[in-house]
Amino acid sequence: MFIWAHRGASSIAPENTIKAFEQAIQAQADGIELDVQVVENIPVVLHDAWLQQTTNGIGHVTQVAFGYLQSLDAGDGQSVPTLRDVLMHINGRCKINIELKAADCEALILADIEYALEHSAVTADDILVSSFNHRMLARFAKLAPAIRLGALTANLPLSLAEFATELGAWSVHCARDFIDQDFVQDAHQRGLKVFVYTINHAEDMEKMHQLGVDGIFTDYPTRARQLFSVVEP
Ligand code: G3P
Numbered sequence: 088m089f090i091w092a093h094r095g096a097s098s099i100a101p102e103n104t105i106k107a108f109e110q111a112i113q114a115q116a117d118g119i120e121l122d123v124q125v126v127e128n129i130p131v132v133l134h135d136a137w138l139q140q141t142t143n144g145i146g147h148v149t150q151v152a153f154g155y156l157q158s159l160d161a162g163d164g165q166s167v168p169t170l171r172d173v174l175m176h177i178n179g180r181c182k183i184n185i186e187l188k189a190a191d192c193e194a195l196i197l198a199d200i201e202y203a204l205e206h207s208a209v210t211a212d213d214i215l216v217s218s219f220n221h222r223m224l225a226r227f228a229k230l231a232p233a234i235r236l237g238a239l240t241a242n243l244p245l246s247l248a249e250f251a252t253e254l255g256a257w258s259v260h261c262a263r264d265f266i267d268q269d270f271v272q273d274a275h276q277r278g279l280k281v282f283v284y285t286i287n288h289a290e291d292m293e294k295m296h297q298l299g300v301d302g303i304f305t306d307y308p309t310r311a312r313q314l315f316s317v318v319e320p
């Protein structure tokens with residue numbers, strides 16, 4: 088079972104901060120998931136477009152200055168990191184799922200990925216770019232065919248995982264409440280990995296294991312690692 092630390096180890100550290108990502112690595116998560124917004128053309132790691140949701144600031148990402156964002160506290164004295172900071176900080180120590188939240192951000196994201204590929208130990212195989220915005224994912228794929236795509240869905244489509252095949256995705260990321268055996272089987276027949284969000288309870292972790300999914304997003308990577316031991320290569 089692949090363990091993605093959802094927004095980092097967000098049960099024990101402020102979500103989407105360097106501290107949460109460090110805790111995820113300590114918990115032996117296989118990868119971190121993070122959300123990206125854009126402020127003044129700079130990709131930043133933040134779930135909500137409204138700053139008051141996760142910081143001591145106020146305002147919308149489209150209306151604030153990057154300098155202001157940098158001055159904010161995202162919890163425990165942590166700042167809102169840039170995507171580039173996080174990629175460089177992780178430096179190849181785990182996989183990174185970059186979830187695109189901002190509109191039309193694909194070229195900016197790719198520039199940061201390319202910077203990290205050139206200047207750190209991050210490799211292309213470490214990166215998985217996902218979004219609920221499939222049109223943006225399709226544009227990203229045209230810009231960067233070598234980077235893996237994760238197709239997110241918050242529902243159970245009539246044609247099961249067909250949309251992910253259409254996108255040329257590497258994986259499909261499904262909501263816990265809608266995943267079922269038919270979907271998992273269809274996705275696997277298409278050669279797709281299946282990752283499910285957000286799985287925090289041990290019972291649900293076991294249930295996902297029974298369903299045969301490839302991985303989970305969890306705020307509790309330590310709990311998941313206790314259940315699913317590291318498989319030695
Ligand atoms: O990427 C999986 C999950 O993070 C999607 O939902 O709202 O937590 O970003 P959300």
Ligand code: MG
Pocket residue numbers: 120121122186
């Ligand atoms: Mg997310």
